[in-house]
Amino acid sequence: MSVAAKNIPAPDLVPVRRALLSVSDKSGIVDFARALADRGVEIVSTGGTSAALAKEGIAVRDVSELTGFPEIMDGRVKTLHPGVHGGLLGIRDDAEHAAAMETHGIAPIDLLVINLYPFEQVRFGGGDYATTVENIDIGGPAMLRAAAKNHAYVAVVTEPADYAGILDAMAENGGSLPHRLRQELAAKAFARTAAYDAAISGWFAETLEIGAPVFRAVGGKLQEVMRYGENPHQTAGFYVTGEARPGVATATQLQGKQLSYNNINDTDAAFELVSEFAPDRSAAVAIIKHANPCGVATGATLREAYEKALACDPVSAFGGIVALNRPLDAEAATEIVKIFTEVIIAPEASEEARAIVAAKKNLRLLVTGGLADPRAPGLAVKTVAGGLLVQSRDNGVVDDLDLKVVTKRAPTEKEMADLIFAFRVAKHVKSNAIVYVKDGATVGVGAGQMSRVDSARIAARKAEDAAGAAGLAEPLTKGSAVASDAFFPFADGLLSAVEAGATAVIQPGGSMRDDEVIAAADEHGIAMVMTGMRHFRH
Template identity: 85%
Template sequence: MAVPAKNIPAPDLVPVRRALISVSDKTGIVTFAKALDERGIELVSTGGTAAALAKEGLRIRDVSELTGFPEIMDGRVKTLHPSVHGGLLGIRDDAEHAAAMERHGIQPIDLVIINLYPFEEVRFSGADYAATVENIDIGGPAMLRAAAKNHAYVAVVTDPADYDRVTAALEEHGGALSYRLRQELAAKAFARTAAYDAAISQWFAETLSISGPEWCAFGGRLQQVMRYGENPHQRAGFYITGERRPGVATARQVQGKQLSYNNINDTDAAFELVSEFDPARTAAVAIIKHANPCGVAEAPTLAEAYRKALACDPVSAFGGIIALNRTLDAEAAEEMVKIFTEVIIAPDATEEAQELIAAKKNLRLLLTGGVADPRAPGLTAKTVSGGLLVQTRDAGVVDDLELKVVTKRAPTEKELADLKFAFRVAKHVKSNAIVYAKDLATVGVGAGQMSRLDSSRIAARKAEDAAKAAGLDELLTRGSVVASDAFFPFADGLLAAIEAGATAVIQPGGSMRDEEVIAAADEHGIAMVFTGMRHFRH
């Protein structure tokens, strides 16, 4: 049964006479506290915060003086007390509440400044179980929620970025804060505690390997407000979760205009793909357009890999995203600035490369500090009407799979290298996915089609277009290999690939008609390998 409301109107302006301060992140807190002190606002504080403020000469009343009870249990119990929560939750214009506060000597608290133990940082720092649990804040969220619930009378500040805003509001209203501001700060406080609890619950589920927890929450902090979303009529924002996975969310933007919603989505797809290639083994480049690769290659140098990747589909590469698995050097940068590109993302870049990129003022350059681990666990989520679809990240890597030759002819060593390359790329192509590859470079990509046969034909046609653009008479797919993200349900898709000139195939297998597909491959002398792992990407 819902709790009935008393319907007591909230005052517009509430004077601030007493503030409770307890912060983990002490950025800007001394300046803010001094501004409050200069207005004659009584400052109540706890532990380390009280010591830091007292060191600066501020008059501080310790919370234990307010409660009449000392901090105990290593500070775990200090603010969970009626004198604190009564001062936060009391409805000042309710006679019963006011009488209870007077009877028990509870003093009202008008302003709460709290930020929480850095659980999110500790979670991703590699700390052990006990240290992570110890950084779960209890008193902080309790006070934030209490103050936010009673925003009719109490203002709650959770973010150092709001200190100046509150100081200015106090100045404007002669030491009082408006109802609208208290509402906005309350909304932010509830969002903060929700994201905090989401991080804690996710950590427990991951640590204890709980599959399909009954309740699941996701949270993040606003990194950027977008001008719009996928389309100009859609609003959008970019929120970060704190996961320390190298990529667009953790990258440092060296130059270029602000990233758009589509830029971020495509750049993430590009960097996740190129991270499949171990930089200690090879240089790799991926060119992405609309979250699909239009060219991927590996080579001894980035410049060579880029030229090979570009040759796959030079038309689609215009206005695309380029991702690298190694430090961008001048030789590669010289090649990349020859056509219009939206974003370049790499682990790092030399000074010479950055100078070359700087000539293209609108070209964004993002540096991640490393590549992502394709085997690392994690969660992905997407919204559907009324719900969330949540799954573990696709951490399958072809090098870890036991490949099974199912045809009479086994692939040659060169074909096998190309097959593994093609399957790495197919993992990052929208289903139904078909990838033709030769000499460790894509030569045709078919993505997002309703039938695998259409993907095979489109990929072959794209290869024809690329050959014409390069002035070549021979089809690029002649002598190539082909990868499919899922099994061939019929032999027709395979036959289309054979017609295009493919000599070897890699696919998961598992179709009811596998024998029919294998027989078609044997009939044409094609080598076929089963991986046993599917890579649907919707």
């Protein structure tokens, strides 16, 4: 019969007389244990934690004294015993439980302090199979769940950040911990074991190449509470998984106000895009607004790349995110700060560049230490009502594809370079996506339209507006290369690009009407290349 069925109310305050401490992360544990001991709390511990406390002169009782059984199997078996779990799960105000504890000599445990084997760090740190498996904690999660279930009588602590709060609460309540705090700690413990198990199951699926496991769990740790979500009436938090991929989740923010939900989303999009461009080939800059690029370009320098990217759509770039594939230098920083920019993200930033950006106190500057690998595997997760859509990351790279010329005219060397550039960018544009490129820079981007024809026309119209702003006689789509993220279902989308002045096109192919589209290209003297890979992005 459950506690609820027996109608045994949880006490408001539970005095802490005995604590079990067993941690892999030993930061702060000595001071915490000493503070507990000073309050007369009996300390019970295991293995390395016990040794660390004893070395500092803290009286500690080994867990084997509770179990009457030594640690065995290299420490794999030490706490999985009624002497421990009975002390955690026993309902103190239940006569039957109390009698069983007395009969079997089980001492109650009032406070459990556990942080788990560092599985996530080992997994994402490149540990081999055997090492990763060995870092799957068994006894720790079992104890956390036991203590959390019995939070009516037991407080459970999962990380050093909670130590100060525990000591403060004990000081305020004469050595006891209140029910509300025990509830909150229990909720956190269950969330911790859930995220831990998600990391383990995710690693197995990845290692064994199981694309769609029967059960899929995702989890992360709160990095920060956002002021609000996508809109002010929505709550939000930023959670990290432990993946070491360079980007917004692992970056160091050097200055500026807190990143918003939309900032993080857009900054991720910007850095993932610019990471497609190898820094040893050329400098590259991507300017993003609402997760779509409004300008992407390469150049001999970051300043040149930025100026070319900005010229694509200077109106939309206002209030955007700027991502760079090389360390931010003073010349580029000087240009970027001339207009209102929300975030700059780069692998690094020179001292001169930092000083220039510092003059804009609200401008966020993030450094990542490197670029993301566009070929690396990973997961993309999207919520739908009642479920999750989980897929592998789109890690297709145009450089790896077998490009096929399907028209009578093959692209020139210059056209081919712009086609590859355009397709690389189109991968990061919301579908339907059309991208015009000329001389290593986007000159028109059409994103997120229901019709591919509309995307082509919008991109061309933006190019006309940009030409007008720059005082050019005609838009740069004249003589450009154009990319489509998916096949042209009809020739009309291609013809819209031809009308805008494009001379070469790259697309995945695969339409039932490919022959009609190819014929239309031949009729207009257009070179067409097919990639065989689609890049839908929703």
